[in-house]
Amino acid sequence: MKKALHFGAGNIGRGFIGMVLCDNGYHVVFADVVPSLVEQLAAAGSYRVITLDTEIETKEVAGVRAVLLGSQACREELVDADLVTTAVGLGNLVHVADVLADGLQRRMQRNPEPMLNVIACENAIRATSTLRDLVYERVDHEVRTWLDGHVGFPDAAVDRIAPNRDGYAVEPLDAVVERYFEWDIEQPAVRGELALSGATFVRDLGPYLERKLYLVNGAHAAAAYAGYRRGHQTVREAMQDPAIAQLVADVQEEAAQGLTSAYPDLTLSGLRQYANTVRTRFLNPHVVDHVDRVGRDPLRKLAASDRLFGPLRLTMAAGRKAPALTSAIAFALSYDNEQDESAQKVQQMIQEHGVSQAIAQIAGCTDETVVASIVREYERIQGGIWNGTAS
Numbered sequence: 001m002k003k004a005l006h007f008g009a010g011n012i013g014r015g016f017i018g019m020v021l022c023d024n025g026y027h028v029v030f031a032d033v034v035p036s037l038v039e040q041l042a043a044a045g046s047y048r049v050i051t052l053d054t055e056i057e058t059k060e061v062a063g064v065r066a067v068l069l070g071s072q073a074c075r076e077e078l079v080d081a082d083l084v085t086t087a088v089g090l091g092n093l094v095h096v097a098d099v100l101a102d103g104l105q106r107r108m109q110r111n112p113e114p115m116l117n118v119i120a121c122e123n124a125i126r127a128t129s130t131l132r133d134l135v136y137e138r139v140d141h142e143v144r145t146w147l148d149g150h151v152g153f154p155d156a157a158v159d160r161i162a163p164n165r166d167g168y169a170v171e172p173l174d175a176v177v178e179r180y181f182e183w184d185i186e187q188p189a190v191r192g193e194l195a196l197s198g199a200t201f202v203r204d205l206g207p208y209l210e211r212k213l214y215l216v217n218g219a220h221a222a223a224a225y226a227g228y229r230r231g232h233q234t235v236r237e238a239m240q241d242p243a244i245a246q247l248v249a250d251v252q253e254e255a256a257q258g259l260t261s262a263y264p265d266l267t268l269s270g271l272r273q274y275a276n277t278v279r280t281r282f283l284n285p286h287v288v289d290h291v292d293r294v295g296r297d298p299l300r301k302l303a304a305s306d307r308l309f310g311p312l313r314l315t316m317a318a319g320r321k322a323p324a325l326t327s328a329i330a331f332a333l334s335y336d337n338e339q340d341e342s343a344q345k346v347q348q349m350i351q352e353h354g355v356s357q358a359i360a361q362i363a364g365c366t367d368e369t370v371v372a373s374i375v376r377e378y379e380r381i382q383g384g385i386w387n388g389t390a391s
């Protein structure tokens with residue numbers, strides 16, 4: 001039986017990647033940093049995935065094991081793994097890289113021939129490449145040469161809403177997910193054979209990745225940040241607020257315009273259809289997804305290449321205005337949730353240096369016109385007079 005080592009036994013790890021791998025006949029070994037989670041998974045050897053739809057479906061993912069990140073056992077799992085995946089959060093890849101660097105050296109010494117692929121399933125542009133670079137920084141020339149020939153690092157885009165479990169899950173290990181999912185993997189970087197039913201192998205991931213990050217995650221972030229500010233608890237509630245529904249649709253339209261200029265193969269009609277489906281998913285009455293989960297970590301989400309400034313850059317490059325993305329960014333900067341450490345860091349930067357400086361520091365954006373528009377929207381939000389994007 002093929003073995004997959006998956007880092008991160010959270011919502012996406014258990015509810016999406018672990019399940020698809022198990023359906024493909026992999027024996028799945030989870031590696032996580034939370035000892036209690038590892039102990040529970042190891043003891044149970046299985047968990048359930050609850051699909052939230054008109055019909056609630058419960059499926060068992062069986063025959064799994066679990067190890068603690070960084071343990072000897074975890075490093076040893078790499079020696080004979082057939083596939084490695086991650087869903088740990090972009091900022092945590094550095095810790096996975098430490099373990100991969102060590103485990104892959106063991107593999108080079110003891111089991112060098114079989115090809116291996118490592119796929120990071122994180123919401124970010126080319127997260128696998130980021131992970132590969134981190135691993136390469138940690139090994140010497142001999143190991144790098146071996147990695148070049150034997151370990152593939154294909155980038156991927158992953159899409160499935162896996163909300164927090166409150167109110168649904170019955171057993172501690174249950175994962176809850178929407179029915180929809182999409183997993184796109186960049187074929188040219190794959191080493192050896194990799195067949196995964198349920199995944200789509202593509203020649204160039206760029207358009208898939210940006211389409212997903214901007215039209216799904218960017219729109220989701222806009223709904224969450226505006227929703228938080230306007231007193232909504234969940235994304236669905238936010239989407240039922242007409243001003244936010246319009247903002248989200250406009251964010252998608254601006255991003256779509258930018259995407260079609262950057263990627264001639266993407267059509268506006270195709271992207272509009274995709275965007276409509278995404279908005280329907282956000283309104284799924286069976287999924288309770290809190291704005292603070294979707295809005296988590298605004299410092300990451302406001303980065304230059306992420307879901308808000310990424311499409312803004314494309315739209316501007318296409319010579320178009322982006323008032324809705326500007327509003328969404330201003331809402332992200334206004335996200336002052338005290339439970340969110342990253343939001344607090346953003347607020348501190350704004351307090352200490354002002355909004356313009358915070359934008360420059362967080363997103364590297366110093367374009368005077370863009371910054372001035374964001375600041376204007378930010379002030380409207382702070383003043384409580386935002387009731388729709390200024391044109």
Ligand SMILES: NC(=O)C1=CN([C@@H]2O[C@H](COP(=O)(O)OP(=O)(O)OC[C@H]3O[C@@H](n4cnc5c(N)ncnc54)[C@H](O)[C@@H]3O)[C@@H](O)[C@H]2O)C=CC1
Binds near residue numbers: 007013089
């Ligand atoms: N939840 C969702 O709907 C989606 C999430 N994603 C992406 O998947 C990734 C994970 O998200 P979620 O599953 O929602 O988060 P989560 O917080 O539910 O799960 C993350 C898991 O990773 C573990 N972890 C943290 N650092 C680790 C490390 N160094 N090694 C091993 N395990 C580690 C945590 O203990 C936790 O169990 C993120 O990058 C997110 O952007 C992608 C698509 C959808």
Ligand SMILES: O=P(O)(O)OC[C@H]1O[C@](O)(CO)[C@@H](O)[C@@H]1O
Binds near residue numbers: 089159160221295
């Ligand atoms: O905060 P993260 O890690 O990007 O995860 C939240 C995102 O995950 C998703 O649920 C699925 O991609 C998005 O809809 C949401 O924007």
